[in-house]
Amino acid sequence: MSQKVAVDALRYISVLLLFRFMNSLGTAFSFISNDAVAKIQILENYRCGANGQMYFTVQSMVKYEVDHRLVDLEKRGNHYESGCRTLLRLHRALKWLQLFLEKLRVASDDSKTSVLCSEAYNDSLANYHPWIVRKAAAIAFYMLPSRASFFEIMNMGPSEKVVATLGDALPLISKTYDITQELYNQHCFLDLP
């Protein structure tokens, strides 16, 4: 299998796993997973499109879309679903994920995942969502199980193993977030419409 096909297969599997994971949490999360998968698909389409090589890295995507004026900077226009604005939405979600996983990692087993999730959301994504989305998210979070049950759904082994895995993953998530945050800050892209 060529490397590109292998990478595409891995990407497909990761989106499928995200979709299946979110669906296992119940239909209350479908509006979240649908939006996330739709945004991932937008980026996938750019990656596999005529100028796919320009979307190989975040840096090359930003340069290409800036050089070719393919980003709506002030208000939504002809480039409503640019790669840059689409990635910004997922980048903001990555901050939520980083905060949530850190809380999950250090919490006690009887902690409420709904509280940990809400706290992380209120400190990150909530600042970019209208009232109605925040309320829908709050209802979805309320459906979340206890930390122990959540770990079972994650299907990553006993709690100790999950905590250790989260400890390994979090520095990588933080580094990914920081690189994109710095790049978008340099281009004044942190508030793309």
Ligand SMILES: CCCCCCCCCCCCC/C=C/[C@@H](O)[C@H](COP(=O)(O)O)NC(=O)CCCCCCCCCCCCCCC
């Ligand atoms: C574990 C439970 C998962 C909780 C997920 C918390 C995030 C809540 C997001 C709620 C908003 C979703 C609805 C979409 C709103 C969009 O308007 C809004 C703006 O986009 P637009 O400018 O194109 O309209 N979209 C966004 O902000 C992007 C939201 C993307 C959410 C990605 C969530 C991924 C969740 C991954 C869970 C993985 C858990 C792993 C545990 C080990």
